[in-house]
Amino acid sequence: MNTPLRLAINGYGRIGRCFLRALHESPLKNRFRIVAINEPADLDTMAYLTRFDSTHGVFHGKVEQGEDSLVIDGQAIAVTHASTPEEVPWQALGVDLLVECSGRYGTRDQLQRFLDAGVPRLLLSHPGASAADVDATVVYGINHESLAGTERLVSNASCTTNAIVPVLDLLHRSFGVEQAFLTTLHSVMNDQPLIDGYHNSDLRRTRSAMQSFVPVSTGLAKGVERLLPELSGRVQAKAIRVPTLNVSAIDLMFQAGSDLSAEDINALMQAAAQRAPDFIAYSDQPHASVDFNHDPHSVIIDGGQTRLCGPRMANVMVWFDNEWGFANRLLDVADYWAGLVR
Template identity: 45%
Template sequence: MIRVAINGFGRIGRASLRALYDVPAHRAQFKVVAINDIAPAEAMYHLFKYDSTHGRNPHALAWQHETLTIAGDQIELLHEPELSRLPWADLGIDLVIEASGQFNCVAQLKQHLQQGARKVLVSHPATSDVDATIVYGVNHEDLTGQEQIVSSASCTTHCCVPVLAALDKHFGIAHGGLTTIHSMMNDQNTTDSYQSHLRGMRAASQSIVPVATKLARGIERLLPQLQDRLLTSAVRVPVINVTAMDLTLQLNQNVDIHQVLKVLVDSQQAELAGLLDISYESLVSVDFNHNSHSVTVDATQITMNDSGLLKMLLWCDNEWGYAHRLLDTAAALFSASDKEE
């Protein structure tokens, strides 16, 4: 089994461990042996057991001293703030899931390798000098097995890139724009208080807050043919989870909604099976909570004009869906490594 350590036990770290135990194939392949977080063990256990967004953890849990037990498996809890002091060699770690959100450049991430880990999978966008940036279902088959540091991009990249790739392949995308309507996050304030940027100082539950985004750069890294063709913006809205993406594209071909939908349905049944879903119902954001797909296309919100201008609404659970793709990418990384060997 592949021995895994999770560095950072926040929203994505906890969701990834819970998702691993939900999927028998992942549980058979991966053994999480250590979790490192600066929080005390009691807090780590409590937050893993009780979740305001995804509900109570369904797996049997126990905690004693510095050990978390899940479904009978014991996991060592560490509280080391310095990457250079982590005991990955002693623990025989094959993979570190870097979920702290604190490290995104190779110079930092290499410390996991220097401490004895074989590979690092980063749960957020990283600098361009990592060995690969992967959106599962789009480019995971490009993995060779030689990669040591891999980024799993972002939740919003996983949401939009599969759709963009399918539409560009079949119709061509001349240009377009995306607005991310993202649930509030824990880097926002509960009440008005100081932050380094003015909008960030405001209470998250009271306002729609425009925020900076580098999504266009992330899309271009994965779909370089779309360089300089897309503009992106983002706002945070006062919901606890689930993100929507408002997508406007000028296609190169004059097609109709039925042709667009057929391409998406075909993708749903082929290369994006289990990753892309299509909703034909009049749903709202909470209905997509705890949804493991990368993206759900809202078929009720697709509109077009006669010149090929297309507008769509995409949904994703930015925590749960992304956690599943992180595990899928880990599996693909080690599958490629096995072939290499």
């Protein structure tokens, strides 16, 4: 691509800001230009939270403000504060691709509003309401090459799906996965309060995020089945929010279709990391979660935690930066998708 693809971001929260930062640090930087951000918050706060981040540190660049723009290293990004897709002049801004990071729009009817308002293509930073509500759901490295370029609504799935689907795919193709149970240990999110309060209809989410482990609902099993339909009916999942700012883990228990050993599993994962080092990593060092803060991989397999109970019941643990890894996969999918239509 000689002309950078013109990107916009709708929703400048954790993932929206990580996406901008990830692009700034990425070798793909020159392929894209962020030309617009729509975010209801005021510009002063947007600039401040771009410059300073408690999780990922101080921004490695110059952040300034124009009258109605965020200026990154001298390049102005138009800022709007609209509450609906129709209020933003997407066509006038010359947007080629909008990255939807607000999470407020999930059904096809809701997403269609962006297209009707002049957005040519929409990349979601969430799964959408269902598979039928988007043209494609992509986990980079698994099925991104199935994109044809004719899609207008593409989902980047979820951070947990991006972490576990590559692992389950490898295990199923090599050993057969008869049944699998996934337990996600996920860092706190902004749908939880700091102290107990009337915050959510889910009573567990009314409890303080920083004082307890909090079990919450998860759609991870459905997300896995959407990407790996051959495992339909074989996967169950639960999630527990833990009082850390960032980096999550998935504890995978599975029943294999053939005998295997911990050494077999780890050898398989090491080989996968060597083949796809940009999004899969492997380590057998004695890690803690903080070791993977700001890690761009979709998943890091912790070989030191691989266990067997009998010849076919296995336990695998994986780590992932639920913000930074996912933001980098958004970039990868945007780059691949753009290459199909340019």
